[in-house]
Amino acid sequence: MDYPVITKPKLDEFRVRPNLEEYHRSVQGFTWEQLRGELDGLPGGGLNLAHEAIDRHAHSDRRDRVALYWEGTGGEEERYTFAKLKELTDRFANVLKGLGVKKGDRVFLFMERIPELYVAFFGILKAGAIAGPLFSAFGPDPVKDRLLDSGAKVLIVTPDLRKRIGGILQSLPELKHVIVVNKNNRSKEPLAPGDISYEKEMASASSNFQIVKTTEDDFSIMHYTSGTTGKPKGAVHAHKAALQHMATGRWVLDLHDDDMYWCTADPGWVTGTSYGMSAPWTNGVSQVVYEGGFRASTWYHIIQKYRVTVWYTAPTAIRMLMRAGDEIPKRYDLTSLRYMCSVGEPLNPEAIMWGLRTIKLPFHDNWWQTETGAILIANYPAMDIRPGSMGRPIPGIEAAVVDEKGKQAKPGQEGDLAIRPGWPSMFRTYWHNQEMYDSKFKNGWYITGDRARTDEDGYFWFIGRADDVINTAGHLVGPFEVESALIEHPAVAEAGVIGKPDPVAMEVVKAFVALHAGYEPTDALRADIMRFVRQKLAAGIAPREIEFVDSLPKTRSGKIMRRLLKARELGLPEGDTSTLEED
Numbered sequence: 001m002d003y004p005v006i007t008k009p010k011l012d013e014f015r016v017r018p019n020l021e022e023y024h025r026s027v028q029g030f031t032w033e034q035l036r037g038e039l040d041g042l043p044g045g046g047l048n049l050a051h052e053a054i055d056r057h058a059h060s061d062r063r064d065r066v067a068l069y070w071e072g073t074g075g076e077e078e079r080y081t082f083a084k085l086k087e088l089t090d091r092f093a094n095v096l097k098g099l100g101v102k103k104g105d106r107v108f109l110f111m112e113r114i115p116e117l118y119v120a121f122f123g124i125l126k127a128g129a130i131a132g133p134l135f136s137a138f139g140p141d142p143v144k145d146r147l148l149d150s151g152a153k154v155l156i157v158t159p160d161l162r163k164r165i166g167g168i169l170q171s172l173p174e175l176k177h178v179i180v181v182n183k184n185n186r187s188k189e190p191l192a193p194g195d196i197s198y199e200k201e202m203a204s205a206s207s208n209f210q211i212v213k214t215t216e217d218d219f220s221i222m223h224y225t226s227g228t229t230g231k232p233k234g235a236v237h238a239h240k241a242a243l244q245h246m247a248t249g250r251w252v253l254d255l256h257d258d259d260m261y262w263c264t265a266d267p268g269w270v271t272g273t274s275y276g277m278s279a280p281w282t283n284g285v286s287q288v289v290y291e292g293g294f295r296a297s298t299w300y301h302i303i304q305k306y307r308v309t310v311w312y313t314a315p316t317a318i319r320m321l322m323r324a325g326d327e328i329p330k331r332y333d334l335t336s337l338r339y340m341c342s343v344g345e346p347l348n349p350e351a352i353m354w355g356l357r358t359i360k361l362p363f364h365d366n367w368w369q370t371e372t373g374a375i376l377i378a379n380y381p382a383m384d385i386r387p388g389s390m391g392r393p394i395p396g397i398e399a400a401v402v403d404e405k406g407k408q409a410k411p412g413q414e415g416d417l418a419i420r421p422g423w424p425s426m427f428r429t430y431w432h433n434q435e436m437y438d439s440k441f442k443n444g445w446y447i448t449g450d451r452a453r454t455d456e457d458g459y460f461w462f463i464g465r466a467d468d469v470i471n472t473a474g475h476l477v478g479p480f481e482v483e484s485a486l487i488e489h490p491a492v493a494e495a496g497v498i499g500k501p502d503p504v505a506m507e508v509v510k511a512f513v514a515l516h517a518g519y520e521p522t523d524a525l526r527a528d529i530m531r532f533v534r535q536k537l538a539a540g541i542a543p544r545e546i547e548f549v550d551s552l553p554k555t556r557s558g559k560i561m562r563r564l565l566k567a568r569e570l571g572l573p574e575g576d577t578s579t580l581e582e583d
Helices: 008-012 049-058 082-098 115-126 140-150 159-164 166-171 198-204 241-251 270-282 296-306 315-324 349-358 434-439 479-486 523-536 562-570
Strands: 066-071 077-081 106-110 130-134 154-157 177-180 219-225 233-238 260-263 286-290 310-313 339-342 363-367 399-402 415-419 445-454 460-465 470-472 475-477 492-502 506-515 545-548
Touching: 049 082, 049 115, 049 241, 049 270, 066 082, 066 115, 066 296, 077 082, 082 115, 082 198, 106 115, 106 140, 115 130, 115 154, 115 270, 130 140, 130 270, 140 166, 140 219, 140 233, 140 479, 140 523, 154 159, 159 166, 159 177, 177 198, 219 270, 241 270, 260 270, 260 296, 270 286, 286 296, 296 315, 315 349, 349 363, 399 445, 470 492, 470 506, 475 479, 479 492, 479 506, 479 523, 492 562, 523 545
Parallel strands: 066 286, 106 130, 106 154, 130 219, 154 177, 260 286, 260 310, 310 339, 339 363, 506 545
Antiparallel strands: 066 077, 219 233, 399 415, 415 445, 445 460, 470 475, 492 506
């Protein structure tokens, strides 16, 4: 179905207020250094994201502005000004200093969306350490893999999540301290031996702290990203990313000084840090954070209650709102909204048209990755929306569709989506995996792993992943990680995992399992394997479906052919099977 272009004059009716001067900067003539002067920098030189997001506002006429409106799952409400956040983040930086945390140490956060997470995150950066946010729905194995690989020195955790991963902590030799935030300790259980009370340490910590001097190239944040083979890789970013977070907050999210912003992403994923922390606060904008998960009526209530003006969410969430029906939003006053964005996976045109029909606003799709650290391609507020397209590159970004030799494809031709290296938020390495990092750069391009095409007007259109990574509800799941968990079950001889198309989540994880001799493929065994894997991983990562098979298609070298599994699942041509292992 062809969808109409939503033109710029039409966008003017939707209360969009694009930063036109900045939008119209010449892509050819623009340099990131032109914006460098809009960041404060540290006294005496250097750059630190925490200073740009918190301290410089606390030292300005924004000091008493509410930076964070927080609402808990039980209806609790808390407010934090920039001045208060500076005091608390200074205290936590002193807590870390007292524990011996030094510049470059890795400090990980495994918490729900509570204010203490945001305080701890920026306190980590002030101490010169590297912050590692973890998705709060993770099971023990993903947490263990990331803490072990990173050599994390400190883990900050809430009681329920501490209980979930208690069994792995003894297998982490470099982990020296576990700090427990008792905000949600409804069971009132005492701390485990050796654990540290966040509340007790914060009460005695000084509120005076001088930020450890960091440069724009010093490491700041580490997010793990999944691949087709091997364990997840730690993509490491530097403090210079603050520059692109600030700029894209204006250019793409259309943030203005008087906005109330809401990003629904969990801070365990890169969207939740780049655009749930850095982008709004480097721009000095107030934002709301809701602790709980998805529920259509609750989300509409949050928009109404806090008069949200700019909303950044994910296609899966939008499709869930669509499934909930058009009647629910009519019960709420959503007229405060003036701009809506989406990211994490391709936004289907139907979602854009649904937004126009029910909320009287279109969703603006944009594209980026964990590795890119910030938005690179977007449907700007000041340009026409072509439903189904990810938009055009932002100023300062050279993007192209290329072939395997790095030659740019003509409009309409499919190829690898590639970016010319050097943007401020670009990841600087995969932690302790430089070889893998180097493999991402070919012929002068960063090869993203996505397949795309362009049209005659320079709009980019997503086609699919070039590898077997599964995009489920905007979360990239590496099949190897799931397969590794499956074969730990005593009944499983081998396993192959694919992404199966799903109308809401885009893809769900489906596993094909061959059993050891002596085990029968029963529904009870299937349920037991599912339960086993969910305990090790997380419900969103574990297989939604398990199909028992006699054997898995493999190459002669023994590699499972996931491509073939997917083709058979979807009834597609199997393609070249000349390398298939003979029976």
